[in-house]
Amino acid sequence: MLTELFKGIFDTDATEVISVSDFLLCIVTSLVLGLVIALAYTFRTRYTTGFVATLALLPATVCVVIMMVNGNVGAGVAVAGAFSLVRFRSAPGSAKEIGAIFLAMGTGLITGMGYLAYAALFTLILSGAGMLYSVLNPGAGKRASAYRTMRITIPEELDYEHVFDDILSEYTDRYEVTAVKTTNMGSLFRLTYDLKMKKGAREKEMIDRLRVRNGNLEITVSRQGTEHTEL
Numbered sequence: 001m002l003t004e005l006f007k008g009i010f011d012t013d014a015t016e017v018i019s020v021s022d023f024l025l026c027i028v029t030s031l032v033l034g035l036v037i038a039l040a041y042t043f044r045t046r047y048t049t050g051f052v053a054t055l056a057l058l059p060a061t062v063c064v065v066i067m068m069v070n071g072n073v074g075a076g077v078a079v080a081g082a083f084s085l086v087r088f089r090s091a092p093g094s095a096k097e098i099g100a101i102f103l104a105m106g107t108g109l110i111t112g113m114g115y116l117a118y119a120a121l122f123t124l125i126l127s128g129a130g131m132l133y134s135v136l137n138p139g140a141g142k143r144a145s146a147y148r149t150m151r152i153t154i155p156e157e158l159d160y161e162h163v164f165d166d167i168l169s170e171y172t173d174r175y176e177v178t179a180v181k182t183t184n185m186g187s188l189f190r191l192t193y194d195l196k197m198k199k200g201a202r203e204k205e206m207i208d209r210l211r212v213r214n215g216n217l218e219i220t221v222s223r224q225g226t227e228h229t230e231l
Contacts (some may be wrong), residue, residue, distance in 0.1 A: 007116040018067055019217045022114070026067060030060035031069035032109045033123045040127035044134040047190060054069055066112025096130075103127070146173075147224045148195040148203075152210060153188050153217040160189050164210060171206040173198050190215070194224065 009022050038056040041047065103126050110119035154160055160180060168175040172195045179192035197203065207219055 019029050026063050026111050027060055027114045030063040030108055033107050033119060034059040036123055037104050037127055043131045055104050058104040061104050063109025063112040093099055146197045147223050148197060149197055149222050150193040151190060151220040154214045156187055156189060160191055171198060171201040172196055196197060199222050200227055
């Protein structure tokens with residue numbers, strides 16, 4: 001019974017031309033599974049409606065392409081080469097977005113080959129695993145929220161290499177200067193630090209002490225860009 005259920009609809013020697021009914025069955029299955037992937041992606045995640053809609057349609061798009069080149073290795077290689085030329089005209093996505101895109105493409109690939117039951121099983125397992133990881137939030141114990149990026153401006157007469165060492169040692173477990181930039185015609189330095197705040201450290205108190213040291217010039221403290229965007 002299971003063998004028949006997971007058998008591909010194109011697994012016959014007589015299948016040379018895809019019938020309209022099989023074509024529509026694969027498309028509908030891809031759209032349903034794409035909707036499942038899109039809904040799973042929105043679980044505890046900030047998202048845009050455009051990306052979610054694209055994610056839902058992507059399996060059907062890949063499915064059609066695979067069906068059209070089914071059994072033709074040369075055409076398949078040509079299509080893969082065409083996909084490699086695609087460039088997204090936007091900022092790089094998060095790791096979760098990239099994973100969702102690969103999941104959608106994998107689902108479309110499987111349905112395009114006719115293995116609809118395998119596609120459904122693949123989608124449900126990976127979508128469920130993604131939602132489970134969102135609930136468990138692995139890595140939260142590492143206190144990702146403690147990591148900060150600080151940009152601070154100082155006069156040129158200050159020795160930027162060690163000028164804030166005593167203050168930062170008191171409020172952070174680790175700090176490092178990652179960039180130094182001159183500004184205002186070379187009369188000011190703008191330093192960029194990577195910080196890991198100590199547990200219970202008061203950020204405002206640290207900034208107030210830094211303001212006294214740098215002459216009340218500009219200070220910006222933000223969470224590091226590597227932090228997750230999930231809720």
